[in-house]
Amino acid sequence: xxxxxxxxxxxxxxxxxxxxxxxxxxxxxxxxxxxxxxxxxxxxxxxxxxxxxxxxxxxxxxxxxxxxxxxxxxxxxxxxxxxxxxxxxxxxxxxxxxxxxxxxxxxxxxxxxxxxxxxxxxxxxxxxxxxxxxxxxxxxxxxxxxxxxxxxxxxxxxxxxxxxxxxxxxxxxxxxxxxxxxxxxxxxxxxxxxxxxxxxxxxxxxxxxxxxxxxxxxxxxxxxxxxxxxxxx
Amino acid sequence: xxxxxxxxxxxxxxxxxxxxxxxxxxxxxxxxxxxxxxxxxxxxxxxxxxxxxxxxxxxxxxxxxxxxxxxxxxxxxxxxxxxxxxxxxxxxxxxxxxxxxxxxxxxxxxxxxxxxxxxxxxxxxxxxxx
Numbered sequence: 001x002x003x004x005x006x007x008x009x010x011x012x013x014x015x016x017x018x019x020x021x022x023x024x025x026x027x028x029x030x031x032x033x034x035x036x037x038x039x040x041x042x043x044x045x046x047x048x049x050x051x052x053x054x055x056x057x058x059x060x061x062x063x064x065x066x067x068x069x070x071x072x073x074x075x076x077x078x079x080x081x082x083x084x085x086x087x088x089x090x091x092x093x094x095x096x097x098x099x100x101x102x103x104x105x106x107x108x109x110x111x112x113x114x115x116x117x118x119x120x121x122x123x124x125x126x127x128x129x130x131x132x133x134x135x136x137x138x139x140x141x142x143x144x145x146x147x148x149x150x151x152x153x154x155x156x157x158x159x160x161x162x163x164x165x166x167x168x169x170x171x172x173x174x175x176x177x178x179x180x181x182x183x184x185x186x187x188x189x190x191x192x193x194x195x196x197x198x199x200x201x202x203x204x205x206x207x208x209x210x211x212x213x214x215x216x217x218x219x220x221x222x223x224x225x226x227x228x229x230x231x232x233x
Numbered sequence: 234x235x236x237x238x239x240x241x242x243x244x245x246x247x248x249x250x251x252x253x254x255x256x257x258x259x260x261x262x263x264x265x266x267x268x269x270x271x272x273x274x275x276x277x278x279x280x281x282x283x284x285x286x287x288x289x290x291x292x293x294x295x296x297x298x299x300x301x302x303x304x305x306x307x308x309x310x311x312x313x314x315x316x317x318x319x320x321x322x323x324x325x326x327x328x329x330x331x332x333x334x335x336x337x338x339x340x341x342x343x344x345x346x347x348x349x350x351x352x353x354x355x356x357x358x359x360x361x362x363x
């Protein structure tokens with residue numbers, strides 16, 4: 001921390017200038033993580049959304065499409081259960097649960113601890129599923145290469161306007177549950193306009209984990225972003 | 234609601250600073266807070282008072298200076314304020330931009346200290362150094 005007295009000490013309060021980022025500890029750990037990921041050659045994708053948007057279903061489908069063509073693993077954050085980790089383990093990819101208790105987000109330290117013992121250089125892709133929450137995760141860098149925000153068609157088109165910060169800070173938007181779009185009269189044009197308003201130029205991929213619609217497009221996009229060669233099935 | 238952990242982080246950092254200035258007592262902590270920090274000013278103020286209890290910062294005041302989102306506008310070819318979090322467009326010419334240059338701030342930029350043995354019964358002088 002750099003300090004510089006700017007007024008002379010008196011009995012009056014004196015103002016002392018400092019520079020101290022409050023997130024310092026998380027920022028430092030996230031930077032270390034990013035360096036580790038880069039050195040190991042692993043591409044890291046985090047997933048954020050509100051609870052129930054289909055992160056786990058999306059990740060389950062993604063892992064099963066990637067296995068065994070790519071070496072993948074996942075960390076999954078949840079407040080209280082290991083249900084998601086159990087579901088994801090069916091893909092045969094290595095999965096670890098981070099149970100956060102009452103903490104509403106993952107932070108870099110939790111990721112560091114959860115990675116203990118894993119050989120990152122043996123992975124091509126690592127997914128980090130955050131706790132379902134559209135507010136708190138935006139404050140924490142996890143050292144990821146790509147922050148993906150999911151919104152399901154059942155949540156309504158105005159999610160980006162209601163939670164702008166998470167969209168402002170994400171790299172890619174996934175619209176999930178497209179198989180339900182017609183039933184809920186989802187307005188694609190409004191949704192895309194809202195996303196583009198909070199994050200101009202952001203890529204949007206629409207998928208259904210249930211029917212598989214859009215998943216190949218996502219695979220191609222991911223392979224290109226991560227610099228991987230994943231042949232089509 | 235994760236403001237409490239940030240309040241604890243602020244206090245930890247200020248206590249580190251006080252270790253180097255044992256003569257000083259903090260009457261106010263000045264924090265710069267951007268809208269992209271994901272923190273709510275009111276919740277942070279509330280958490281700060283709670284988190285200060287029993288520390289050397291007890292009784293001190295958190296002064297929050299809120300900043301705005303700054304974008305690089307390719308039309309104006311310079312940094313400009315954004316219209317809002319919902320509309321990441323240049324506030325001058327309306328060009329959309331995702332090149333965010335400011336708004337993530339979450340930093341303590343100044344402390345108001347009084348010498349430990351000095352009695353402080355004056356109102357806080359909050360004139361800020363620029």
